[in-house]
Amino acid sequence: MKPYHLLTILVYANWAEAVSTVIVIVGTVTITSSGAAPTANSTSYTNKAVFEKDILAAHNFYRAEHNATTLKWNDTSAKYASKWSARCEFEHSHGPTGENLVAGASNATTSVDVWGSERKSYNWGKPGFSEETGHFTQLVWTNTTSVGCGRTSCQGKGGTDGWYVVCEYWPPGNVVGDGNRYFKENVAKIIKGKLGDTVEGGVGSNGAGWDERRNIWSVLVVAAGVGMGVVL
Numbered sequence: 001m002k003p004y005h006l007l008t009i010l011v012y013a014n015w016a017e018a019v020s021t022v023i024v025i026v027g028t029v030t031i032t033s034s035g036a037a038p039t040a041n042s043t044s045y046t047n048k049a050v051f052e053k054d055i056l057a058a059h060n061f062y063r064a065e066h067n068a069t070t071l072k073w074n075d076t077s078a079k080y081a082s083k084w085s086a087r088c089e090f091e092h093s094h095g096p097t098g099e100n101l102v103a104g105a106s107n108a109t110t111s112v113d114v115w116g117s118e119r120k121s122y123n124w125g126k127p128g129f130s131e132e133t134g135h136f137t138q139l140v141w142t143n144t145t146s147v148g149c150g151r152t153s154c155q156g157k158g159g160t161d162g163w164y165v166v167c168e169y170w171p172p173g174n175v176v177g178d179g180n181r182y183f184k185e186n187v188a189k190i191i192k193g194k195l196g197d198t199v200e201g202g203v204g205s206n207g208a209g210w211d212e213r214r215n216i217w218s219v220l221v222v223a224a225g226v227g228m229g230v231v232l
């Protein structure tokens with residue numbers, strides 16, 4: 001059994017100014033998974049281009065299943081996230097962005113799957129923030145348009161397991177207030193696939209395998225990059 005360490009944040013919105021102002025750490029969540037202990041350094045961590053591609057593809061897999069727009073890579077956020085992960089401190093940075101943390105997953109895709117898998121616990125009948133589902137709700141938050149992530153091989157340094165992944169989201173999700181109206185508006189029900197699907201599980205929303213999906217995503221990312229406004 002391999003423990004993953006997780007952390008997400010909650011944003012309180014200042015409605016008078018319609019901007020998110022206070023960011024609160026809601027605590028550490030530790031889950032266990034049957035994933036095998038990492039035996040080698042995955043290229044999805046060691047190679048920057050593979051890391052970015054896999055992280056973005058995994059995010060957009062979940063976003064497509066929850067009717068959210070495709071995220072673009074944000075270099076400003078990625079630089080910030082990399083600086084933060086390099087400290088090997090498993091805690092929030094208190095920056096202006098939404099932030100998800102995970103440590104100890106075998107590869108970049110699995111890191112995002114750890115967050116995405118929380119959707120099995122989300123209650124659409126009672127929308128809102130919880131520590132058990134906060135990474136997932138940020139992952140598919142409709143109003144978020146970009147993500148940038150960093151990763152560091154901490155291997156126990158600072159008490160942080162294995163590879164440490166930090167992702168920054170802009171505009172930030174997990175905005176609370178106003179009767180959880182923002183969760184209702186930003187966390188859509190699943191529109192294709194199943195709640196148990198994961199990217200590494202290899203079963204896509206359309207039944208396609210991972211390789212095929214990876215190609216589909218590259219096309220969408222390129223299309224979004226040239227301003228065609230692709231909406232899934």
Ligand SMILES: *[C@@H]1O[C@H](CO)[C@@H](O)[C@H](O)[C@H]1NC(C)=O
Nearest residue numbers: 035036042105106107110200
């Ligand atoms: C990523 O890690 C998972 C185990 O957590 C493993 O099943 C999967 O094969 C790995 N993927 C790649 C591309 O190495």
Ligand SMILES: *[C@@H]1O[C@H](CO)[C@@H](O)[C@H](O)[C@H]1NC(C)=O
Nearest residue numbers: 038039040041152153154155
């Ligand atoms: C993985 O990389 C780290 C340095 O980033 C190194 O200390 C460790 O030995 C590597 N692990 C393996 C299994 O190669």
Ligand SMILES: *[C@@H]1O[C@H](CO)[C@@H](O)[C@H](O)[C@H]1NC(C)=O
Nearest residue numbers: 066067068069188191231232
């Ligand atoms: C998906 O979101 C769009 C708005 O972005 C909306 O018009 C559409 O009805 C939604 N689809 C489903 C199946 O909920």
Ligand SMILES: *[C@@H]1O[C@H](CO)[C@@H](O)[C@H](O)[C@H]1NC(C)=O
Nearest residue numbers: 074076077097145146168170
């Ligand atoms: C990228 O993220 C930063 C915060 O890290 C934000 O200020 C900026 O507006 C974002 N850029 C885009 C194009 O979303």
Ligand SMILES: *[C@@H]1O[C@H](CO)[C@@H](O)[C@H](O)[C@H]1NC(C)=O
Nearest residue numbers: 018019020143171172175182
């Ligand atoms: C949605 O994003 C816009 C910027 O694109 C921001 O001004 C607005 O405050 C955000 N709304 C919520 C509820 O997060």
